[in-house]
Every structure is written in structure tokens, then in C-alpha cells.
Amino acid sequence: MRNCLVAISMVALSVFVLQAYAVVDPIKAQGAVGKNMCFECHAVANRLSGPSYREIAQKYKGNSQAMGILVKRVKAGSSGVWGKGHMPPNKTISNYELKLILEWVLAGAPG
Numbered sequence: 001m002r003n004c005l006v007a008i009s010m011v012a013l014s015v016f017v018l019q020a021y022a023v024v025d026p027i028k029a030q031g032a033v034g035k036n037m038c039f040e041c042h043a044v045a046n047r048l049s050g051p052s053y054r055e056i057a058q059k060y061k062g063n064s065q066a067m068g069i070l071v072k073r074v075k076a077g078s079s080g081v082w083g084k085g086h087m088p089p090n091k092t093i094s095n096y097e098l099k100l101i102l103e104w105v106l107a108g109a110p111g
Contacts, residue, residue, distance in 0.1 A: 024103050026110050032101050042056075057106055074093065075098070
């Protein structure tokens with residue numbers, strides 16, 4: 001009985017984790033990226049004047065504070081994080097679009 005409960009718990013946890021990643025809508029996220037001109041400096045897999053989205057995902061993988069850190073850096077701008085480059089502040093991006101973009105980036109910029 002105990003093994004059955006453990007197995008059920010593991011399946012439930014797996015479904016929850018998969019649903020968390022399934023929430024990322026790459027089409028909507030990439031639309032928001034384009035609308036907010038993020039592709040001017042960032043690309044999915046290649047470094048432009050800023051790091052690629054996959055580099056960002058790798059750097060913050062497993063960091064529970066990544067979302068908060070990145071929200072601040074996008075809104076306020078940043079410099080010196082990825083070398084000598086400077087990211088200008090984006091104060092006009094909506095909180096909804098910023099969350100959508102960052103969830104997509106932290107998921108590895110899929111699709």
C-alpha cells in the first residue's frame with residue numbers, strides 16, 4: 001500500500017511539473033519579445049550584443065530567485081552582467097508580457 005501511495009505521489013508531482021512547463025506559450029512569448037524589441041539585442045541560440053536566451057536560461061538554471069532578478073534587470077536596465085555591454089531599461093513593458101517572456105526564457109526559449 002505504501003509503495004502504491006509513493007507511486008501515485010510521484011505521478012501527481014510529474015503531472016504538476018509538466019503542467020508548469022506546458023504553460024509557456026512560445027508563440028505568445030516570441031510575439032511579446034518582438035513587440036518589445038528584445039530581438040534587437042538578443043537571439044534564441046546565438047549571442048548578439050546581448051546574451052542568447054538559452055545562455056540566460058543556463059546561467060539561471062536552478063536559481064529560485066531568477067525571475068525576480070531578471071524582472072529588475074529588464075525594468076531598470078543593467079550593465080556588467082555579461083561583459084562590458086549595457087542593457088537599457090525597459091520601463092514600458094507590461095508586467096504580463098515581461099512574465100510571459102521571462103518564463104519562456106527560463107524554460108530555455110523553446111519552440
